[in-house]
Amino acid sequence: MAERRGPCGIGGFGPAGSTGGARAGSSLATGAEPEARARSFGGPANSRWLRLGAMEELDGEPTVTLIPGVNSSKKQMCFDWGPGEMLVCETSFNKKEKSETVPGCPVIYIIRKDVDVYSQILRKLFNESHGIFVGLQRIEEELTGKSRKAQLVRVSKNYRSVIRACMEEMHQVAIAAKDPACSRQFSSQVSILSAMELIWNLCEILFIEVAPAGPLLLHLLDWVRLHVCEVDNLLADVLGSENPRKHESFWKLVTILVLQGRLDEARQMLSKEADSSPTSAGMCRILGDLMRTMPVLSPGTTQTLTELELKWQHWHEECERHLQDGTFASSPHLESLCKIMLGDEAALLEQKELLNNWYHFLVTRLLYSHPTVKPIDLHFYAQSSLDLFLGGESSPEPLDNILMAAFEFDIHQVIKECSIALSNWWFVAHLTDLLDHCKLLQSHNLYFGSNMREFLLLEYASGLFAHHRPSRLSSSELCSLWQLGVDYFDYCPELGRVSLELHIERIPLSTEQKALKVLRICEQRQMTEQVRSICKILAMKAVRNNRLGSALSWSIRAKDAAFATLVSDRFLRDYCERGCFSDLDLIDNLGPAMMLSDRLTFLGKYREFHRLYGEKRFVDAASLLLSLMTSQIAPRSFWMTLLTDALPLLEQKQVIFSAEQTYELMRCLEDLTSGRPVHGEPDAQRLQDDDIETTKVEMLRLALARNLARAIIKEGSLEGS
């Protein structure tokens, strides 16, 4: 999904300095010529970060992103700003003009900040790291001191192992890819991931592990060995050959081993050389002894730093003496190795090719000249190493700046630079969160929103939600990571809840099952407003689909009285039209939910009347019917129907309504007829309706009068008997 043509705007405001706003990255073009330029306001930009040139000052001019096919002079553009991505669509408001200028279908461009990060493999990174993140938040606050530190280091290592796993899988895919462009893209992602891991590892050593002088160097050595790993292949290659000593890369290998401080292995290689060439055997033995006797800090011993420094000084002088004496003068290879072991800068810089990068140079230099470097002095050596290594030939790249900031123990600078250089928020959000758990970021508050940790987590989580949005518009691997985002919002104390509320309502509810999942999220967090709105959406949908039972269920769940009334009215209307109830399984089992709204109560009770009538329990049915009217539960408009329902009861052989009840019924009828509004111009239809109505009323009056007569007689005779 990378851009097809044209340069790609990168940079702009970093998150630490901006108040949010959409970010732009590579443009997603499908045809059309580049015509105009659109300005984009960027945050973490595109992935080609290793190739980025010198970063400008953060608060410089926003960079320009080229969008093909846009003619700004014709003002054909409209923007839609999403929370995680900027949507640019090319439109022409004048339809006529459009048909002339842009034949064919209109094209929509989506500018997305992190297009190439949304791959299948990185979904694993997001999902796996989510588990680690949640685990980290639950780390007991009580844990203090060593156990807490150990836990945090373990968490950090877990994050790194997930990055590494992704990197390896991406590497496999890159190798397997048939299309070279595709393969290149994967490879570039591998390099991004590898850089992420490199930075993370350094931060782990410096900020989380907080290694003191001595162990610090051991950690840094491990760090370099882990990331400059071509040597292992070379080692296997050389040892696997018939005569390792004659292998063309033999000396290269030995040099690398020495540069990485892997002296035991280097010594073994030298012994091979000694065995086969008697002339240099002596020299090899001496150099091997020097390698063996180099004092190193072994963890677990009670050796003090001063002791180590003293021993090291002796050893250094011994090396120096051998060089002065010209012990290795006859073998340039061995002599240069000895110079390296003396920390000779010129000799080290000769091996620039093998060192690969300045931080390797830094670590090797420290190993052989300042093995007990203090953390506080690191930045001084780092800066000079960088300067020496680049030698003014090239300027530092973003990665160099980030590492340098780390060596300077400037955490905020590290995060800031990473935000600019990396293509998504995953890295900075997780790293910042971890560092915050190490209590390293407390003092830093932003002048907007909340603190930096929360700001970055919010950005990341919003991205996970935004993921979902334009699924129809983009062909990229859009997916559905919104469920992960919820947990990140949960751990943002200040603005997390508000953000979640805003995002959760925008999740498309394609099936009820998905809706239930969203509802569960809201209910667990007592987000009543959102619960109501989701239930309402579902109830509306059900009504549109003519699923009144479902609609009623949803409005009961939302405790939405108004909507329950609306649905009940629909039920009653359907009844009036068809003469029978639908969805009896629901209405008969309403239970206490019936009390939600008066109309629903009426619906349930009215249905109960029908059931009683059906079961021929006429007396109960009659009193229920009457009570529906006298208690005002029944809507006025429905009274006539109820009175009509009373007709067959009035006409039964035995007397059902007592005289008292009949009086009540008559009062209801009179209330209804007297309260009738006077219509204006009567038309033919209304006249006819009125006619039917009048007949009905007449019939009712007759039936009521007859029933009253019978009831009086019956009651009178009962009293008399």
Place this chain on the structure above:
Amino acid sequence: MEEIYAKFVSQKISKTRWRPVPAGSLQTADTFATGSWDNEENRVSLWSIGDFGNLDSDGGFEGDHQLLCDIKHHGDVMDLQFFDQERIVAASSTGSVTLFLHHPNNQTLSVGQQWTAAHYHTSPGSLSCRSAPCTGVVCSNPEIVTVGEDGRINLFRADHKEAVRTIDNADSSTLHAVTFLRTPEILTVNSIGQLKIWDFRQQGNEPSQILSLTGDRVPLHCVDRHPNQQHVVATGGQDGMLSIWDVRQGTMPVSLLKAHEAEMWEVHFHPSNPDHLFTCSEDGSLWHWDASTDAPEKSSLFHEGRSSIFLFHSISNQANVHQSVISSWLSTDPAKDRIEITSLLPNRTLSVNSLDVLGPCLVCGTDAEAIYVTRQLFS
């Protein structure tokens, strides 16, 4: 439960199903199918846990399951069932039902038969139909029964293009799941806490029996029938409760067991060892319920995971029921009968949407895009 393997698969898994092993064979389960949901492009996939000849250092098999083949599926996979060894039926959120064929020779999947718009809504005013998600499917060769959000029940035959029988408006609310009670009777559960029994021999649109949870009408999401005692039925509800029903008597569940903290998405009796029951839930947990009465050393067997003992809470006193064989799930003596519950997943994640058990093997799929497999359920 020491050997539970997780694999992240970059898609949210909605359903997992073991391929049935041929009757009478001694084979153990080695292939399962999964369906995904909520992705841009959903898939039905077949996975193998079979040994590819690669024994690891401990002499055991490599735990990772490998993708055999997959095929695009239009819409979310709402339910998935093996029709037979080679055929899989998938229910879609688009309302269609698809029968996929697996070709073992070249490891591919293809569409065998499709019933589009099996489930749909009719709008009040217009004649146009809107598709409705199909929520559940159950197969009993040659019949396929589907239920949906439209409250409709369809009966298909694999070789018929049209539905053999359709019950429109079978339910006023959403039907969530379906299972066979005994052919030709089926059981459905709905979103207002009812369990309905339908008999295809009867004409008309009425169920032959309705059982329901009293009171608060908690939606039921899943249902399974005891493999040997066909009157014993388990259902799982929105509140995470497990209900055990005896469909021969009463209209209420025999027992209600407090279980998960959120929706119980699936419940399964172990097909050959039905004293064991498995449930999974939206709260991210997967539980093993052991009701076998003759296991004095159970707690030592399940040393891993949190073990807790729950008592039956009988809500209907049926002490006088005479039964020759009393199922351990129906007995109502709280003092004697205990159920051992073991949590099978190491740490809570996102929702566990589906599980399936066959022999000693269990597979489950989650919203955290991971599939978990274990092959030593009872070890």
